Amino acid sequence: MKVLGISASLRNARYGAGSESFITELKACADKDAVKKYLHEQTQIRVFEFMDAGREKAESFDVIYRNLRKQRNARGLSNSETALGAGLWGCYNDGVDIEHVGLARYFPMRGEAQNLDKLKEIVLSADGYLISGPVYFGDRGSVAQEFISWLKNDPEIVAHLQNKAYAGLAVGAKRNGGQETTLMFQIFDMCQLGMHVVGNDAETTSQYGGTIVAGDIGTAGDDNYGLDTSIGTGRRIAKVVNLHKISQKVKLRDRPRISIWAIQDDENRSGRAHIEKWCEDVSKRIDVDFQYMDISAETVHRCIACDLCPTHVGPLEEYRCIINDKEDFFKANHEKIVDTDGILLAAYSPKDWQNLNSVYQRFIERTRYFRRDDYVFSNYVAAPIVISEIGSQQYISMRMAMSLLRHNTILTKPLIGRMNDGEILNWDALVNQGEKFVQSVASMTPARLEDAVVDNVERRYNPVGYAISLARVNEEVEVGLVDKVKSDAGVAANESVKARVVSK
Numbered sequence: 001m002k003v004l005g006i007s008a009s010l011r012n013a014r015y016g017a018g019s020e021s022f023i024t025e026l027k028a029c030a031d032k033d034a035v036k037k038y039l040h041e042q043t044q045i046r047v048f049e050f051m052d053a054g055r056e057k058a059e060s061f062d063v064i065y066r067n068l069r070k071q072r073n074a075r076g077l078s079n080s081e082t083a084l085g086a087g088l089w090g091c092y093n094d095g096v097d098i099e100h101v102g103l104a105r106y107f108p109m110r111g112e113a114q115n116l117d118k119l120k121e122i123v124l125s126a127d128g129y130l131i132s133g134p135v136y137f138g139d140r141g142s143v144a145q146e147f148i149s150w151l152k153n154d155p156e157i158v159a160h161l162q163n164k165a166y167a168g169l170a171v172g173a174k175r176n177g178g179q180e181t182t183l184m185f186q187i188f189d190m191c192q193l194g195m196h197v198v199g200n201d202a203e204t205t206s207q208y209g210g211t212i213v214a215g216d217i218g219t220a221g222d223d224n225y226g227l228d229t230s231i232g233t234g235r236r237i238a239k240v241v242n243l244h245k246i247s248q249k250v251k252l253r254d255r256p257r258i259s260i261w262a263i264q265d266d267e268n269r270s271g272r273a274h275i276e277k278w279c280e281d282v283s284k285r286i287d288v289d290f291q292y293m294d295i296s297a298e299t300v301h302r303c304i305a306c307d308l309c310p311t312h313v314g315p316l317e318e319y320r321c322i323i324n325d326k327e328d329f330f331k332a333n334h335e336k337i338v339d340t341d342g343i344l345l346a347a348y349s350p351k352d353w354q355n356l357n358s359v360y361q362r363f364i365e366r367t368r369y370f371r372r373d374d375y376v377f378s379n380y381v382a383a384p385i386v387i388s389e390i391g392s393q394q395y396i397s398m399r400m401a402m403s404l405l406r407h408n409t410i411l412t413k414p415l416i417g418r419m420n421d422g423e424i425l426n427w428d429a430l431v432n433q434g435e436k437f438v439q440s441v442a443s444m445t446p447a448r449l450e451d452a453v454v455d456n457v458e459r460r461y462n463p464v465g466y467a468i469s470l471a472r473v474n475e476e477v478e479v480g481l482v483d484k485v486k487s488d489a490g491v492a493a494n495e496s497v498k499a500r501v502v503s504k
């Protein structure tokens with residue numbers, strides 16, 4: 001299994017033999033400190049090359065750029081390549097092989113794309129894709145854009161990319177320069193392409209991928225936390241590739257259980273009617289147990305943003321949010337919520353907002369206690385499902401997708417039923433997509449259950465930015481409470497594997 005690291009900047013320093021030496025050098029870094037030191041040195045080399053190519057003589061940038069392209073380029077790293085180096089190292093360190101390709105040689109500064117047969121061969125040989133590029137106007141640059149369009153236009157590539165792992169890294173000159181928007185837009189494209197999408201990992205609090213702040217050539221190596229987000233993104237993609245590998249050997253003994261958390265509907269339950277019919281049609285094609293949770297008109301109290309969340313360490317089945325009203329949906333249904341294999345977050349989104357009940361925002365903010373409970377939904381396959389009337393323009397599926405990713409889930413393409421005059425125009429496609437979603441849950445669940453037996457360090461919630469929580473967690477670790485809960489969880493995970501997973 002192999003992850004392909006793709007750099008998408010015209011400032012790329014590595015291609016061909018330079019890409020190969022980049023990979024060899026990354027593999028030789030023994031630990032995190034070594035890789036950071038290596039990346040720092042390489043970004044500096046790029047500064048010197050820049051000087052040699054003409055900056056020292058005050059040449060104009062286009063002259064420098066042409067001179068740089070003439071160099072043999074087996075050394076140095078651009079900013080987005082530096083992020084990629086961190087990500088690829090994180091991936092390799094978790095046991096997955098890596099390769100590098102620089103897009104600048106395929107999508108050059110001027111003229112047509114070239115050597116695309118070679119690029120296709122490289123793309124088709126990979127099992128996961130880590131794309132790193134600069135932020136241009138809060139979005140990706142044209143090199144990344146043309147690469148993605150090219151992927152989408154080739155049916156053989158699209159077929160290959162189905163259920164493959166994807167994650168992204170973005171480098172911008174400013175702290176809020178649009179790294180997150182760039183990552184989000186790209187996430188939607190990769191979901192549309194049918195990929196299994198992840199962000200960065202628990203150590204840097206499960207966001208949308210790696211984000212680096214660096215403007216001038218040679219500066220990415222200084223952004224220590226940014227490098228950590230990139231390493232964590234590499235680890236996440238390695239996790240999915242490793243789960244895919246396990247899933248080739250095991251399967252579920254029983255049916256996958258998929259929860260539909262319906263958080264927005266009208267008083268007549270129009271959304272429910274469509275989604276239940278959809279469940280029926282999908283169930284005719286593939287074995288699955290759907291559990292529809294009609295939450296839109298339930299009492300869901302707001303999150304009060306308490307300083308210690310969850311209230312204490314404990315077993316998964318125990319409700320540990322500070323809100324204790326027995327009418328509250330989470331308090332009353334905690335065990336049901338956690339008893340699932342896959343998640344569909346559902347909404348009805350009509351043009352007319354009258355009679356619409358939405359608890360979406362309350363619901364999602366209250367899921368904080370699952371996230372902070374070491375990511376209860378780590379590696380669960382998840383997607384939004386929305387019955388969206390033409391003209392509703394709510395974009396709720398995007399908000400849902402982004403919030404689901406924060407639970408360290410594996411995100412797949414949002415399921416969107418396009419409704420006109422009460423009829424779903426793309427019904428067959430929606431049912432087909434449903435079948436694909438169930439297949440993903442069915443194949444990833446046994447792998448996730450097996451992995452859960454050993455994986456309890458990597459997904460520890462790291463309370464970045466919360467000193468009080470950190471102190472409490474440290475106390476719980478010191479008195480052995482965390483170890484006790486983890487060892488009980490390990491026993492429970494083992495039992496689940498025995499009960500539900502068989503070899504193929």
Ligand SMILES: Cc1cc2nc3c(=O)[nH]c(=O)nc-3n(C[C@H](O)[C@H](O)[C@H](O)COP(=O)(O)O)c2cc1C
Pocket residue numbers: 009010011012078079080081133134135136137138139171172173174175176177178214215216217
């Ligand atoms: C056309 C253009 C637009 C840019 N737009 C942004 C932006 O919106 N936000 C930002 O933070 N940086 C922006 N930048 C800065 C680059 O993202 C930054 O220099 C980055 O380090 C380049 O990475 P690279 O060296 O791998 O190409 C822009 C740069 C260019 C050339």
